[in-house]
Amino acid sequence: MGPETTIEAEITVRRALELPALRRGLPEVVAGADGLDGPVRWVHAGEVPNIASLLKGGELLLTTGLGLGTRPTELRSFVRDLADRRIAALVVELGARFTTLPPALADAARECGLTLIQLHREVPYVTVTEEIHTEIVNSHYTLLRRADALIRRCTDALLRGGGAPEVLRLLADFTGNPLCLESADGSPLYAAGPQGDDGPADADPLLAWEGLRDTGVRVDVPGGGSGPDAVRARLVLLPVNSPAAPVHRIAAARAADLLAVVMLQSRQEEVLAARGRGDFLADLAEGRVSAAEAPGQARLLGFRPGGDPVLPVVMRLPSGLVSDGGWAVLAQALREELTALGVPVLLGVRPVEGRVPLLVALRAGRAREALADRVAQALHTGVARAGLDRPAAARPVVVVGTAGEWAAAGSGLRHAAQAAAAAQGLPHQPWYDARRLDIELLLWRMREHGGEEVLADFVTRAIGPLLSHDKAARQPLLPTLEAYLASAGRKAETARALNVNRQTLYDRLARIAHLLGTDLDDPQTVLGLRLALRARRHAEKG
DSSP states (O other), X not given: OOOOOOOOOSOBHHHHHHSHHHHTTOEEEEEOGGGTTSBOOEEEEOOOTTGGGGOOSSEEEEEOSTTSOSSHHHHHHHHHHHHHTTOSEEEEESSXXXXXXXXXXHHHHHHHTOOEEEESSOOOHHHHHHHHHHHHHHHHXXXXXXXXXXXXXXXXXXXXXXXXXXXXXXXXXXXXXXXXXXXXXXXXXXXEOOEETTEEOSSOHHHHHHHHTTTSEEEEEEOSSSGGGSEEEEEEEOOSSSOOOHHHHHHHHHHHHHHHHHTTSTTHHHHHHHHHHHHHHHHHHTXXXXXXXXHHHHHHTTOOOTTSOEEEEEEEOOTTSSOTTHHHHHHHHHHHHHXXXXXXXXXXXXXXXXXEEEEEEOOTXXXXXXXXHHHHHHHHHHHHHTTOOOOGGGOOEEEEOOOBOHHHHHHHHHHHHHHHHXXXXXXXXXXXXXXXXXXXXXXHHHHHTTOHHHHHHHHHHHHHHHHHHHHHOSSOSHHHHHHHHHTTTOHHHHHHHHTOOHHHHHHHHHHHHHHHTSOTTOHHHHHXXXXXXXXXXXXXXX
């Protein structure tokens, strides 16, 4: 869905002149032609000198001029007062008072920038008023229908399991501009931009918020309380591609009410902010944020590592471990645990992918491994605090990348995320080094890109006879092969790991060698068997 492109804000002066009632008066624009596209809020007719005091702005004022003074100074003062009220236009009907407009009236209108129109024929003002007011009401009704259609799409998104970010993205598409949801203290919670045909628009919503937040249109998200609690958050419409039209303001106000209901859930601000940071980290990993832009955007999100290297870390959670409502609790628990590290951390969540990406500042003199230990411990503790701890087979996987400058942060996050996916099902460790998972990653990528059959064939050729034997045998041999390879072929260590005597081990290894028709002391054979055991795990996932 692309941004709205046909915005008719409301009836304009130009449109009013095109309606039959005024068109019959043969209107002629005398001054202020550049105001013809200004909006008409209402129509008023009057013949009193101080009529400006009765107006609120945006009116189309109809008059015959009977209430105007005769002196030029009076005419100029009359025009200046109307201009100060910011009326839409002054329409003077010739005949009853003037046969031609006084020069002082026209000159004053030009000086003040007031749109001045003269009618060469008499028109019934009641007909003009009814016709324009009907047009205004119809225009407002059209705007309300379009805003209602957006709110229905937002409601559908929420009923399908979406959250506030989906509402904000739909609103950004509708307005054709970026927008940001701020917390009550003015910090960004979540920024969204319109999606074009080829993906996100060029203007980064977070940078747009930084540059235009003071000129954007603000809409309060009600908090349900009074005093400081009256406002829960604020929507800021950012005029990057075009000013906010009335239909955008109407839609934003209705979306704000919808967001208020969503945010009544506990800690919604926390999970919104975490999702916003997760989107930034995902964009960085996928190259949608350049290394030059990244530090500035990270600073807006509260991450200031200074000149220190940044360490990419990704935690991958088992499918179904976190419910939709559990992400807020998890984000809060992780943030509190990571804050205790005493170093800058940028924590995000990606609920759809089940990932928690983060960047951690590696202070000078700190060892990468020591920091990785502390970060992993904080992440696992946070998961347990959120009530999501599970047996080792279903525990989260934490992968730590290589520390480096911002230029390497994106690729480091991407590598860590892919390695975390590849590491699912490995024997549990507090954290894995992304650099040591390259073989797992290679096999995982093969499976992800349609290589399941290739992996399955490789596994069948390498260890198929052994797998067939174990299906019918009372004493499976595969654990013996796994222990033997894990101990790098050291038989005494393998026997201790299996809690068997050496002769029993020798007999089992001989049977394995016979079944596979190979030499377990050959280095190439051992390498192939290692790969086959790893490939088996990925092939079984496929």
